[in-house]
Amino acid sequence: MVDRSGARRISEDWVQMAETRLCIGFWSWDFATSTLTCSPGLYALVGINSASMHIDLPFLESLVHPQDRLPFDDSSAFAADSRQADRQFRLIRPDGQLRYLQSEARGFHDRDGTATKVVAVVSDVTTSRDAKRRLATKRGLLAKIAEMLEGTLWVVDRDGKVVEGYSGEFRAQDDLADSLSNWRSKIHPDDMFGLRENWRETFDQRKPYHFSPRIQRADGEFQHFYASGLPFTPDHAGETYYAGITTPHRSVAAPRAVDEQIDCALTPAQVRACRALLDWTAENLAQNAGVSLSTIRRIESAETAYGQSDSLRLVAHAFRQAGLSIWRGEDGRFCVSDLA
Numbered sequence: 001m002v003d004r005s006g007a008r009r010i011s012e013d014w015v016q017m018a019e020t021r022l023c024i025g026f027w028s029w030d031f032a033t034s035t036l037t038c039s040p041g042l043y044a045l046v047g048i049n050s051a052s053m054h055i056d057l058p059f060l061e062s063l064v065h066p067q068d069r070l071p072f073d074d075s076s077a078f079a080a081d082s083r084q085a086d087r088q089f090r091l092i093r094p095d096g097q098l099r100y101l102q103s104e105a106r107g108f109h110d111r112d113g114t115a116t117k118v119v120a121v122v123s124d125v126t127t128s129r130d131a132k133r134r135l136a137t138k139r140g141l142l143a144k145i146a147e148m149l150e151g152t153l154w155v156v157d158r159d160g161k162v163v164e165g166y167s168g169e170f171r172a173q174d175d176l177a178d179s180l181s182n183w184r185s186k187i188h189p190d191d192m193f194g195l196r197e198n199w200r201e202t203f204d205q206r207k208p209y210h211f212s213p214r215i216q217r218a219d220g221e222f223q224h225f226y227a228s229g230l231p232f233t234p235d236h237a238g239e240t241y242y243a244g245i246t247t248p249h250r251s252v253a254a255p256r257a258v259d260e261q262i263d264c265a266l267t268p269a270q271v272r273a274c275r276a277l278l279d280w281t282a283e284n285l286a287q288n289a290g291v292s293l294s295t296i297r298r299i300e301s302a303e304t305a306y307g308q309s310d311s312l313r314l315v316a317h318a319f320r321q322a323g324l325s326i327w328r329g330e331d332g333r334f335c336v337s338d339l340a
C-alpha cells in the first residue's frame with residue numbers, strides 16, 4: 001500500500017522550502033465553497049502569523065497601498081478579475097514595512113467551462129526592484145558624465161569588444177554610440193597599424209591604455225579622438241576588463257602625469273607661441289595665470305626652459321582653460337592646437 005500521507009508531507013516540505021528560498025507564496029480561491037486557502041509562504045510575505053489569524057481576500061486587499069488597490073465588490077469577482085493575471089503592487093505590512101509584490105493568477109474550469117478556482121503565485125520583488133532602480137540610477141549618472149565630457153564611456157573585454165557603453169551628446173560625431181560594436185571600421189586605415197599588438201601588450205601588462213586615432217564622423221570626414229582606459233576586475237567576475245573614455249577633447253583623456261611633465265618643459269618660444277594662438281598680450285596671460293607680469297617677462301625671455309615649474313604650471317593651465325590642447329606627439333615633439 002502506498003503511503004500517500006507520507007508523500008503529501010514530503011510534497012508540503014518541498015513547497016515550503018521553495019517558498020522560503022524564492023520569497024513566494026500562494027493563494028487559491030474556490031468558487032464552489034467561496035473559501036480562500038493561503039500557503040505559509042503567503043502569510044510570511046504579508047507579515048502575518050498564520051497561528052494568530054486566518055486571512056481572507058478583503059483583508060489581503062486592505063494591506064495593498066491605496067493607489068494600487070483593485071475594485072472590490074465581492075470575493076469571487078475580485079478573484080476572477082482579469083488584472084489578477086499579471087499584477088504588481090505595493091503592500092504595507094502590519095508592522096509598517098513597504099514591500100513590492102508581483103502576482104500572477106490562473107483560472108481553472110471544469111468540462112462545462114464553469115470556473116472552479118483561481119490559483120495565484122505571489123512573489124516579493126522588493127530586492128530585485130531596488131537593484132534595478134540603483135542600476136538605472138548609475139547608468140543615468142554615467143550617461144550624464146559622458147554628456148558633460150562630450151565623450152563615450154566604455155567597458156571592453158580582452159578582445160577589445162565593447163560590453164557596455166554610455167554616450168553623451170557629441171558635437172562632432174553624433175553616431176559614435178551606435179558604432180560602439182563596430183568601432184574598428186570607423187578608424188582611419190593609417191591609424192590601424194599595430195593596434196591589435198599594442199592592445200594585447202597593454203592588456204597583458206595591465207597598463208593604462210591610450211590611443212588617439214582619427215575616427216570617421218557621420219559626415220564622412222575624419223577627426224582626431226582620444227581614448228584612455230584603466231584595467232579593473234569586477235567582484236562578480238574573475239576576468240579583467242578595461243573601462244575608459246573616448247572623446248574629441250585631448251585634455252579630457254590625456255594622462256595627467258604626462259601633462260604635468262609637458263607643462264614644466266615648455267620653452268620660452270613655446271609659451272610665446274601659445275600666447276600668440278590665443279591672441280593674448282603678456283598682461284592677459286599674467287591675469288589668466290594668476291602670476292605677475294614680471295614673471296611672464298622672465299619666462300618668455302629666458303634662454304632655456306624657465307626654472308620655476310609652479311609658475312609654468314599656472315601658465316600652461318591658463319592656456320588649457322582658454323581652449324588650447326598641449327601634448328607631446330609619438331615622435332616626442334611638442335604639439336599645440338587651438339582646436340578643442
